[in-house]
Amino acid sequence: MNVLVYLTIILFLLMKLIGGEKGTRSFTALFLNAGVLFLTIFFMTVQAINPILITLAASIIISCINLFYINHINLKSITAFLATIFTLLFLIILIFMIVNRSMIQGFGIEEIEDLTSFTLYVGVNFTTLAICTIIMGAIGAITDTAISISSAMSEIYLRNPLLDRSSLFKSGMNVGKDILGTTTNTLFFAFTGGYLALILWFKDLAYTFGEVINSKVFSSEIISILFIGTGAILVIPITAWLSAYLLTKYKVDLTINKIIST
Template identity: 45%
Template sequence: MNAILILMLILFILMSLLGGKTGVVSFFTLFLNFIILFITLLFIVFGAPIYIMCFVFSLLIAAVNLFLLNGVNIKTVAAFIASIFTTLLMLAAIYFSVHTGHLQGFTPEEQDETYVYSLNIGINMTQFMIFTVILAVIAAVIDLAITISSPVYELHVTNPTLTRKQLFVSGMRVGREILATSANTIYLAFLGGSLTLLFWFFNLDYRLEHLINTKLFTQEIITIALGGIAIAICIPITAFMTATLLTRQNNN
């Protein structure tokens, strides 16, 4: 039994003990997310429009991680709508960043590793880079959306007389508390994955201005920035959507 199987077994045991049925479902949801991503990539490889597959992928990932884990209720519906709406709002910024930053295609470092293979893989690399950034953005947005909608929902259950404005303000307060933490999570996750390469750059005596202008470094920084922007935008959208759906339910 190798290290991967041992770690997965430990993860399954801990999630089962601490999360019960929800923990078990969460564990298998990890594999379901991978299957969805794998099938999406297969469709892209076989010529499916990348933008359409990107939209379908976003819908499926949001639905699986919200409805499958937390059920279909007002807080998950609000988080789902907020996640998709935020992702759609970010499309223009992502498209602009990829084009102006010339982020598409392989970096020189990746080309050094794959120079013996053909780089003509038959995929629009600009569109595929946009899909890659959206993949990172929607994961952070989904997590933030449910984190905001859940306490607002519980607050409404505790005090159903609260108005939409009061619920919205409460959601914004929760969002402000976790904004810095969520942004740091994105920053550490992406930068940590490239830490070895950064050490390599320093060992090669790269100047700071050269490092900042490398394509690989630019991809990471722009992805981090876009993820942070998406999180900031998602906070008021989720708070407003949750407050609106909850007060509308009261009126009905």
């Protein structure tokens, strides 16, 4: 317990020192998001409410916290929010199509022994639960990429307000290409670090490559990562286009967040 307290204090001090007021809000947002997550899990147990609708509502709330609470309500946060919503809606269609066909819901045979003392009658369809898990996992990467692109393009336009829409869009896409490589690598190493023990277990069990790929535990995580990566990629051109359109349509004083219509 003491270790958790010390690490939390160190995290807060570093965020406060480097990020200032925004760092403090970012630290507070961690706990707000955790509260939203716990409430989402609680409401999922209510039989009368569709878990997917709950997850979508939670995703919107989390997006508002990450974008509007941390960055305030301004053009770049509004743009990032709209791009997040558009990307999420498109991604949901893909998730429904693929999850129902891939049969990744439920638990793999590697997990059965650990679950023997628990009941699987949780009152939620496991296919629905798999969809909710992917949506919740994707929202963080999507909002992070969206605000990165929107913030960079706002800064570019602030420094050179004479840029036309096409040039500004190309600048946003160039920023997105740089972010793209680090984002996909982050997702890959997050999976590798989190499931390193599982990979070593597969080796001890002498699984063939085909058995590893077809393992439900492995394939479900890979599919989740691919969905999250797809969302992080799709949000780049959407955010770049929205930012270019809104910044050139409105003359924006980014220092006071005031929008003056042309």
